[in-house]
Amino acid sequence: MHLGISGKTALVLGGGGGIGGAIAQALAEEGAIIAVADINLQAAKRRAEAVKSIGGNALEVQWDLSDLSAIDANVALIEDSLGPVDILVNNTGGPPPSPVLGQGHEVWLGHFQSMVLSVMAITDRVAPSMRSRGWGRIITSTSSGVVSPIPNLGLSNTLRASLLGWSKTLAREIAADGITCNVIVPGRIRTERVQFLDRSKAEREGKTAEQAAAESVASIPVGRYGEPHEYASTVAFLASTHAAYITGSVVRVDGGLIASI
Numbered sequence: 056m057h058l059g060i061s062g063k064t065a066l067v068l069g070g071g072g073g074i075g076g077a078i079a080q081a082l083a084e085e086g087a088i089i090a091v092a093d094i095n096l097q098a099a100k101r102r103a104e105a106v107k108s109i110g111g112n113a114l115e116v117q118w119d120l121s122d123l124s125a126i127d128a129n130v131a132l133i134e135d136s137l138g139p140v141d142i143l144v145n146n147t148g149g150p151p152p153s154p155v156l157g158q159g160h161e162v163w164l165g166h167f168q169s170m171v172l173s174v175m176a177i178t179d180r181v182a183p184s185m186r187s188r189g190w191g192r193i194i195t196s197t198s199s200g201v202v203s204p205i206p207n208l209g210l211s212n213t214l215r216a217s218l219l220g221w222s223k224t225l226a227r228e229i230a231a232d233g234i235t236c237n238v239i240v241p242g243r244i245r246t247e248r249v250q251f252l253d254r255s256k257a258e259r260e261g262k263t264a265e266q267a268a269a270e271s272v273a274s275i276p277v278g279r280y281g282e283p284h285e286y287a288s289t290v291a292f293l294a295s296t297h298a299a300y301i302t303g304s305v306v307r308v309d310g311g312l313i314a315s316i
Contacts, residue, residue, distance in 0.1 A: 059296030061086025065142035066133060066181070068120065068174075071098025073246030074196065075146045076105075077283035081291040083111035087142065090133045092118040094148075112137070120147055121169035123176055130180050139188070140181040142294045145174040145195040145218075149248055152255045155209025162210070170214050175221060182229065191234035192294045195222050199242050202305070202313050207259070208252075219305060226303035235302035237293050242309025243271060245280040276311030 065082045069075035071093030079089050083106040091106070091113055093099040099115035106113035114136050118129055133140060150166045178193055185191025199205065200212040201219055219238055226236035243249050250264075257267035272279060286308045292298055293306065307313055 056297070058085045058291060058294070060142065060291075060294055062088065063141040063294075064088045064090065064133070064138045065144065065294065066090045066092060066130075066140045066177075067144045067146065068092050068118070068177070069146040069148060070144075071095050071102050071115075072146075072148070073248065073283050074241065074244060074286055075144070076102045077287035078144055078146065078196075078290045079113070080105060080109075081284065081287035082142065082144075082294060083109060083113065085291055085295075086111075087294075088137050089113040090116055090137055090140070092116045092129070094119050120173040121165065123168065123173060126173075126176050126180055130177070134184075139184045141185065141188075141190060142192045143178060143181055143194070144290060144294075145178070145193070147174065147196075149198065149208075150210040150214070152207045152252065153209050154207060155213060158210065163214075166210055166214055171217055171221075174218060178225070182234070185234050186229065186232040189233040191229075191232075192298075193222075193225070193234065193236040194290055194293050195236075195238050196290070197238055197240055199240055199307070199309055199313055201238075202240060202307070203315060207256075223303050230302050233299075235293070235298065237302060238305045239286075239290055239293065240305060240307045240309065240313075241281070241286055242307070242312040243275060243280045244286050244308075245282055249280065274312065275309075279310070281308060281310055 065087045067079045070079040070091035091099045091102045096117040103113035103115040197215040201216045204212040253267045257264045
């Protein structure tokens with residue numbers, strides 16, 4: 056299936072990481088031009104080089120999402136180098152494990168700025184250009200905690216959940232302009248972040264990391280962690296011309312983990 060996004064410019068936030076990198080690669084394999092944005096410039100460069108190694112066009116951009124003042128300059132750089140953004144993949148890093156009670160105001164505000172406000176502000180920056188061209192895709196990656204809150208991930212559960220209401224509202228505002236806006240929800244995807252969470256759980260509960268991972272896998276109906284490329288393939292489909300009638304949706308890629316309908 057040709058996804059119809061060859062020549063489209065995609066901005067992938069967190070594109071140097073496990074999930075973000077897989078998304079950047081999947082879009083590049085469909086012919087999209089990739090802006091790899093990451094706070095870790097070396098990680099962004101590695102992903103950009105991986106895209107170029109398959110004949111793609113990519114630009115690495117060092118981007119600290121907590122710095123809202125950098126948005127305009129970073130987007131302008133991408134527009135000047137690659138063209139206007141057609142596909143925006145909002146993919147941010149997760150906060151450390153924590154209870155929801157007792158977190159200081161500065162902690163909430165800091166993570167809100169990097170995880171939520173940055174997503175809204177970047178979208179505000181690129182959406183007018185999408186509207187003027189009558190085509191665009193805005194895809195926001197969150198966490199299974201937005202559907203079924205995960206114990207000891209209080210900051211993540213709370214802040215990421217706010218993006219669902221934002222995305223659904225935005226989808227209705229821009230649907231007539233040819234722009235879709237969807238949320239994608241990962242279950243447990245095999246990344247460094249999930250390995251870190253397994254180790255953190257093991258330390259809290261006095262277990263080995265292997266025991267914590269085995270318990271985690273046992274709760275997933277398909278019996279394994281997802282692979283980054285499986286998640287990325289779903290993002291690529293939502294970015295495609297074939298998904299033009301899917302908007303305002305929350306799509307789960309979780310191996311059946313989330314029990315609710």
